[in-house]
Amino acid sequence: MDAAIIAVGSEMLTPQRVDTDSLFLTDLLNARGVEVVVKLIVGDDRQRLVSAIRYALSQARLLILTGGLGPTEDDLTREAVAQYCSRPLVFSEEICGSIVQRFQRMNRTMAEVNKRQAYVVEGAVVLPNGGGTAPGLWVEHEGRHIIMLPGPPRELKPIFESQCLPRLDQLLPPQVIRTRFYRVAGMPESDLDQLIAPVYKQYTNPATTILAAAGDIQIHLRARCRTEEEAEALLLEVGTPIEELLGDRLYSRNGNPLEATIGEMLRDRGMKVAVAESCTGGMLAEKITSVAGSSDYFAGGFLTYSYEAKTALLGIDPEVLREHRAVSEPVARAMACAALARSSASLAVSITGVAGPGQGDETEPVGAIYIGVADKDGSLVRRFQFAGDRRRIRVLAAQTALDMIRRRMIGSTASPWHH
Amino acid sequence: MDAAIIAVGSEMLTPQRVDTDSLFLTDLLNARGVEVVVKLIVGDDRQRLVSAIRYALSQARLLILTGGLGPTEDDLTREAVAQYCSRPLVFSEEICGSIVQRFQRMNRTMAEVNKRQAYVVEGAVVLPNGGGTAPGLWVEHEGRHIIMLPGPPRELKPIFESQCLPRLDQLLPPQVIRTRFYRVAGMPESDLDQLIAPVYKQYTNPATTILAAAGDIQIHLRARCRTEEEAEALLLEVGTPIEELLGDRLYSRNGNPLEATIGEMLRDRGMKVAVAESCTGGMLAEKITSVAGSSDYFAGGFLTYSYEAKTALLGIDPEVLREHRAVSEPVARAMACAALARSSASLAVSITGVAGPGQGDETEPVGAIYIGVADKDGSLVRRFQFAGDRRRIRVLAAQTALDMIRRRMIGSTASPWHH
Incomplete structure (x- = not known):
């Protein structure tokens, strides 16, 4: 069975809002083998909503609408579904009574507008809403299923989980x-x-x-x-x-990101890593330490973005910097070795390169990145050429440095990005 | 003029992904008085895509499709638009040449599949893509406008801003x-x-x-x-x-982020900043150096996530650490002062705190953050208590540290987050 989801509400069409109800619904649908084949976001406009329903049901046998069940005149989901099915809306004394009761429990009087929420599409199954005034509705129409759910996640989620999924499972083959x-x-x-x-x-x-x-x-x-x-x-x-x-x-093989993978490897081996970053300015260390518990294996970092800092923090020979420039194989190597020597790390990694924008170093173009690794067995430097803007070049450099750490630990002699 | 947006890609229908390109597009369209009346998300399926295009163009005169212009067989936006318009796809030697060149610049050979990206819907205006291999396309068809843009925001944004908006403005009333x-x-x-x-x-x-x-x-x-x-x-x-x-x-007042604002202030004053980060692990420095040209005023950083590193890299007295613990006012102050002394900075800032998860330090709960600032006039430490997960606490700490730098420079004695 395929599904379509329509998020209803003009506010969902603003630049500030994304529809996240559909992510929750998709997750539970996919787990049952129901594919979501199209999602729509439509404003509070009855004709547009009817067109969207017609289109969605041409694509899928199951349609879930979220939102538009509130008490105001802008809330048009019930009306649109009734129009699409050519069925009347009928007033439910029972729903009205439960809304009145809900207001009474909060010591408030039901506003007249809330009566709108007591109308149901003729023939619909009512899905009671423990967390709000608008019940969900389930309509079967010409072999298709239309589910209407309130938009607020704390109302939608319990209704879908406890009332929709059991009904849905009866429609699906065991799997x-x-x-x-x-x-x-x-x-x-x-x-x-x-x-x-x-x-x-x-x-x-x-x-x-x-x-x-x-x-x-x-x-x-x-x-x-x-x-x-x-x-x-x-x-x-x-x-x-x-x-x-x-x-x-x-x-x-389990979806963990690279920083978590190398974290586990370092911990398993009783190793610690230190970093010396130039153009990435802390991004590599930030990734490593984004993992909870990384203090067990992160031995510290030196952020040396300038010649001065490379000398002051890492003791890089100013002569080497003058001769080879900062973006070079010898400087990457010296940075990694110095980070190893000046910390308690058993493995150190360095990044120096040209993140751009601008014309790059005197000898290297934008995107040129040297990554060095040093441990008790020696050191290794590789050069990479990345494309993109400053942000992307930095992300690629940091990610590739993590991969260099991983490859050093598994004893791979191949380079990241090898063909 | 009304607009519809279709995000193309099966990955956009998974529970993990939301379409954010449409938010960017909506913002710029709304700014011109163009209302987005429906948004769709459709998978990599040609027939479904053609149906979606037909439905969308029944709702709006302008249709923007994002994604599905990649090199693989799953990328079907070009094919679907061609089918909808009943026009052939024609091979462009010019586009192919520019893709080949792009690969050459990265010292790579163009994969055969990338040739797919050199096909254009007959009669389309080609919108060159400075940030990737897939150009955008603009097709006028039966009085309607269909714009195809690559999905990655760093490619989509510049194409839309510099090439689509000027064309769009010509279609709209003067304002x-x-x-x-x-x-x-x-x-x-x-x-x-x-x-x-x-x-x-x-x-x-x-x-x-x-x-x-x-x-x-x-x-x-x-x-x-x-x-x-x-x-x-x-x-x-x-x-x-x-x-x-x-x-x-x-x-x-111009939308610049805080790291750019303090960058300008530092440069104007001929000052340099150094950082000493514990729980943020490089996030503060990463922010500062995300600004192009920050090497002019970033004097370096010390990432000291452990007691050992605080002593080895910053020379913090182990006695002070034992007595006060790492998450404390004296240690934050010592970190800032040491970063000032051990670099060429005229201003140094330190962060030490408990990012969580877990029960926190022996004396401080999760979310407790000390931020220190030191310059030639002395030092200052403030304590903050943030709420949220590890990521949020680290972001709040880094952002607040930037604000401490700013406030130090403008001579504000008030604390960030004061009431």
Whole structure:
């Protein structure tokens, strides 16, 4: 069964608001194998709402509308659904009574406008609302299901969970959902897709979703089967060749971000990491310490954005800086080695480069980044060339530095972003 | 003119993702008096996309599609628009050449799949993309306008601002829009609204929008008039009393973030700032150095998340740490003073606190943050108690530290978050 969701309300069309009710609903629908195929956001306009309902029901057998059940004249969800179904709205003494009671419990008198909320589309199942005055409604119409829910999450969530899901489960075939959640560093999305598409394109079950951010790609596999064994077998069948193709670029099988993955590795090995950052100015350390408990393995950081600071904080020889410039292999190496020597770390990583904008260093263009790693076995520096604005170059540099730490720990001699 | 927006991509239909491109677009469209009447989110499915385009164009004369212009077979926006318009896709040697060049600049070879991005709907205006491989496209069809933009905000935003808005303005009646963009630090949103609502509620033109983030509130005033003089007079009429009410909590009149504001102040005064961060782990320095050119005034940073690092990197007396614990007024002061002494800075700021989760320090609860400032005139430490999760507490601490720097420079004796 496919589903469509319409968020109703002119305020949801302003630049300030996003519809988040649909995320909650999608999560629970997906878990049952119901795909959300389209979402709409429509203002408080009856004709537009009727058109949206007509379109949505041309796309899906299940339609959930959120919002527009309030007491004011702007609240038009009931009216629009009634118009679409060509059914009258009928007044429910029972609902009206429960609204009156609700006001009485708050020592208030029901405003006349609230009577609007006691009207229901003829033939609808009423879904009582413990947290507000507007009940939800469930209408079956020409083999399709239309659910109307109040917009406030604290009202919508309990109604959907306790009253809609049990009804929905009766409409669905018995099934089991199992997922896998891979993460990959140091690969452009297009290369990754070219690599693994031949595998996952063969299957519609499990369904594969790829989400790409700078230097970090997520791969979700979701299998829907009648039994747990079948689902796990399918995930193994598709997941194993994907894992083999990705090799050491795959850093997480449980969805954890790279900073959490290296955090676990450092803790398991009893190691500590220190950083020396130039152009990223703290972004790498901020990522590492964003993980709760990172004080166990973060040995500190030196933020040396200028020549002066590189000398004052890390003791880098001014002669080396003059000769090679700050964005260079020798300076990246010296920074990593100094961070190792001047802290209690067993592993240190350095970043120096040109984040831009502007013309770059005298010798290196914008996007040129050197990353150094030093530990008791020695040191290693790699050069990268990234594209994008200042923010993106910094994010790529920090993410790649995390991957350099990971690769050093697993003994990988390959570089991030290798082909 | 009414507008519809379709966000394209199956990932936008997952429980993890919301469409935010449409917020940016809505803001700029509204500023021109163009109302967004419906928004849709559709997956990577050609037939569903064509249906969505048909429905959207039944509702609005302007349609903007975001996403689905990537290089993979899942990227179907071009194909769907071509099908809707019954026009062929034609290969553009020029676009292909610019994609090849882009890869060359990154020392990479263009993947074969990227050729897909060189196809355009026949008759479309090509909107070059400085930040990525996929150009935007603008198609006029049966008196309606269809704009296709790449999904990543850093690509979409510049294309829309510099190439779409000027074309759009030619389609709209002449009008003048003038805006003011205030930013305020160290105030809860509800307090701010209570303070200034009596002023701005009197006016529908200029329209006032308030956007609150942790420790940072934006106030937008937007006047739409026939002449520039009228618009500026209206902004003065509403802006002046708002500025007076906000006093020294107002830190920006041009929309610049706090890190840019203090950057300008430091540069104007020929000063340099250094940081010593504990629980924020680099977030403060990352913010300061996110501003291009910050190397002029950022004198470096010490990330001392552990007792050991505080002693090794900053020379904090282990005795002081033992006696007062790391999250304390004396340690915050010692950190700021040491950062001043060990760098070329004329002003240093320190942060030590409990970002959580967990039960906090032995003496301080989660959310307790000490911020210290030191300069040639001495030092000052303030204690704050923030609420929220780890991320929010760290953001509030970093933002408040920036405000402490600002207040030190303007000679304000008041604390951030004072009532």
